[in-house]
Amino acid sequence: MGTSDIAERPSEVISIRNLWAGYDHEPVLEAINLSVEELDFIGLIGPNGSGKTTFFKVLLGLLKPMHGEVRILGMSVQKGRRYIGYVPQSVEFDHAFPISVWEVVLLGRLGKRRLFQPYTAKDQTIVANALRDVDMLHLRDRAISELSGGQRKRVYIARALATKPRILLLDEPLAGIDPQAGSHIYELLKQLNRHLTILLISHDIGAIAACVKTVGCLNRRLFYHGEKQITPEMLNTVYNCPVDLIAHGIPHRVFSSHFIEEIKQARERGGRE
């Protein structure tokens, strides 16, 4: 990414207008409107089955919207997804799949070339840099199956970085990772956010709050005001029962103190019943 093209960059990198999407004519996402600006770092939370994964599928062009429009960098999703680096929650592969860390990240360069065209020295450099960014270069020859969950997540981040993306999409970046490894990943994301737009989804508010710039709630509909605070109204609309969610230590700054009180009271009431 040269500095010369910064001036030409549109400030809006993802634009979603009145998006409806779902499976078998059953909408999972309804009337979603979202404008993602350059260098945004948006965390979207929502309970299981809230359409988080469906939302990403639409952004990646894996699922056609029933209605509405999605543009990435002003292009259609099929074209624009070249600029998206996707980090999946997990990759379902054979537990003994014969592939090394290096080979996985090299796959990130696959979309950048035509059939039969071999990888170049430049590709090798990009892969090495991506692995250095996530601090995994020393494990480059290790088989992917021999890594821990956190290390594997880093490799997937490196693979996404190797595509030289402008937007990074992360699906549950902390699922199945211990807290220490998790904070490393968030530090990394904060650094990457200096020159990348990041969008991540999670069901865990606490995890998200530590690093994102703004938060939205998703449950069929999207509640996003471009702010860091989650209002009780947002949560109440998204989660029918906020009490369960707040159960494990959430950084209080996400919520107003009034809201924390309200939740404590609700929990006490729940306990008594």
Place this chain on the structure above:
Amino acid sequence: MIEALQFDFMRNALIAGTLVSVACGIIGTFVVINRIVFISGGIAHAAYGGIGLGYFFKLSPVLGAVIFSVAAALGMGIVQRRTHQRADTMIGVMWAIGMAIGIILIDLTEGYKADLMSYLFGSILTVTSHDLLIMLILDIVIVILAIAFYRELLAISFDEVFATISNVPVNVIYLTLMCMIALTIVMMMRVVGLIMVIALLTMPAAISGQYMKSMKKMMALASLLGIVFTTSGLWLSYLLNLTSGATIILVAGLGYCLSAIAQLFKKRLSSAAIREAPTSNQSRY
């Protein structure tokens, strides 16, 4: 044993075993890592419908098998990709229908049905030099395709979603792989027979996968193991006057079991080593 080599049929059989092993090692690796052993079994059995077709229309049964197995491979590949639930049921159905068509067509065919059993149980000792030429051509095609699409095949095998968003033509590559599997199966039919095809397709690759950490090396070792199994199976069947296809499969099966046991011991040993280290420390306190 050397005197066996003076027979043309024995020499042809050894060459056939080697040629088939190369295709088996490469395609078997894809089958194992993509976990489509069941589909491959389905293709093999459905190919029997093609044998029936060949007999019924007085065509070459091998040609019939090629047509049927490629059709079955494409059908099963599409079912696997399009339907998200119960693809295995539909594959099982196609497997059975293919076989049933073969049996009925053979019933309807008048006259003596020569070497019908050889398609089911293999007849490596009757391989002609014409067959060898076809095997060689198929090998070359498979090797070229595997090299040309190596990265794409690796990508769709490891993470199909990522391959899709990288704009890899996932469906085309996957269906090409299915056709390659079908052709390999027809080629193997001569050696071990349709019923035992999946065994020879998967065992060398499965053993190789326990030791090799890259797809290229896994293919190479699988091919080598295939050559060892077919050659030693052939010698053994010659010495003991046993059916060659079944002997080859048993040799491969023995290799697989030994390798699995060796892996088990390796795991035991390494986990015991880990367990012992902290306990010996603790005992000092």
